[in-house]
Amino acid sequence: MTAAVNTDEVFIQLTQTTEGRGNPYPLYRQLHEHAPTIFQIAGTKYYGVRGYAECSEVLRDGRLGVGERAVGQDADGEGDKYGTFITDPAALINLDPPLHTRLRRLVTKAFTKRQVDRMLPNTTSIADGLLDKFESGDVIDVIADLSTPLPVAVVGRMLNVPESDWMLFAPLMVDAVAGASPWATIDQLKAAYAASEQMKAYFIEFVADRKAHPIEDDLLTAILRAEENGERLAEDEVNLLVLTLFVAAFSTTAHLIGNGLYALLSNPDQLRILLDDRSVIPSAVEEFLRYDPPVQVAARSAHEDLEIAGTELPAGAQLTVLLAAGNRDPERFTDPDRLDVRRSQGPPLSFGGGIHHCLGASLARQEGQVFFDRLLSRFPNLSLEAAPARRDEIFAFRELRNLPVRLAS
Incomplete structure (x- = not known):
């Protein structure tokens, strides 16, 4: 280890510059x-963990909680007015035990492997239905046409949200998630707040109706009965x-698919492996999650004085x-900056871990595997039509605005 690089400066570039957010991986390498595997930032109470x-x-x-949730660029305190359901202290993702334990245990009873496995025919049907709209030679935006509608439809069916309402949520969810960043601007916070309030109003009415009219074998009814x-x-x-759940299921899966397909099309040798052997798809999805994960960071807070890794x-x-830095750790992964769809070196960190491991991880994996299987079966000669635009306003999330692809059978 040398002192050739100022760790504080690297962290600032990573989190607060357009260039760093647009391509964080060279900075993770630095x-x-x-840097030490756990490093303090500029003598503050903030630490980065990269190994x-x-x-x-x-x-x-268990000595660490979910961490403080900062609210945007609010030097004058204005941002405090624009909290969303994502930053709500009562949300599952923001709770520590014992409140988290109670809520998670009740929800897990409804979000079982059986529930997810039962969705496989539905997920396949939805993916095929989306692909049926296109034919060889079409140029599509994968984000708008496939990767966003797929998870919205899957979770919509799981909760029995009316199909006519599914796509109402897509732009609202994008705005709401943007407001969850500690570096969100006041304008982003205002848009997130408005989107959050609109969705909250919808689901208050929706849940009340389902409570009055339960549906057998329905996820929401199962949650209500848990x-x-x-x-x-x-x-x-x-x-x-x-x-x-609705937003988490959308955001992770949509950008797992977008980031994964872009990585695949940028590495033709890896695409050829999948085309020649579709059984590699499960490991490929794990590699997409490792290589360019939709969620780049998690936050934790020390409840007491403690020591970790010295x-x-x-x-x-x-x-x-x-x-995402842990996913590129050279002490854990061989040649970590290379996409390798056959890689088998253990799970990525992309769904978190411990008591806050993502509830929807198995569903996201299912949707990713179905998507790549059905897409490559239909259009094996697809190609990148133009460079995609990336959302670079938010460090925590890795998302494409669009992904222009030419379909070819």
Whole structure:
């Protein structure tokens, strides 16, 4: 390790510059080469975690909570007025035990492997239906035409949201997620707040109707009926939970598909492997999650003085867990900056870990596998039509605005 690179400057470039957010991977490499696996930022209470083993340990350590959630660029406190359901302290993603334990246990009973496995025919049908709209020679935007409608339709069917309402949520969810970044502008926070309020109003009415008219074998009905020691979720808990699940299911899967397909089309040798052997698709989806994950970071907060990987952390320390950096850790992955769809070196960090491991991880994997199988079966000679535009306003999320592709059978 050398002092040739200023870690604070690298972290600032990574989180607060357009160039760094647009392509963080060279900066992650610099951190791996020059920074400790857990490093303090400019003498503050903030720390970065860049190593795979250390990220995994932090995510699973019960002495750490989910972390403070900063609200945008609000030097004058104006941002505090524009909280969304994502930043709501009562949301599952923002809770620590024992409140988190109770809510997660009740939800997990409804979000079982059986529920997800039962969605496979539906997921396949939805993917085929979307692809049926196009033919060889068409130029499409994968983000707008495929990767966004697929998860929205899947979770819409799981919750039995009317099909006519599915795509109402797509632009609202983009705005709401943008407001979750600590570096969001006031304008982004205002747009996120407006989108969040619109979706909250919809789901308050939607949940009330389902409670009055339950549907057998329906995820929302299962959530409403989920019980632990005679205790069920309160109505406001269900409203917030359903909205969070809807958005989480959309955002992760949509950008797993977009980022993964772009990586695949940018590496023709890896595309050829999938075309020749479709059984590689499950490992390819894991590699897409590792190589360019939709969620780049997680936050944790030290509840007490502690030591992790030889680093002393005081109570109140705020840790930025660099999931995407951990996924590129050369001590964990061979040649980590290379896409390798046959890679088999253990799971990526992309769905988090510990008690906050993503509830929808198995569903996202299912949708990703179905998408690539059906797309490559229909249009094996597809190609990139133009360079995509990337959303670079938010460090925490890795998303494409569009992905122009020419379909070819």
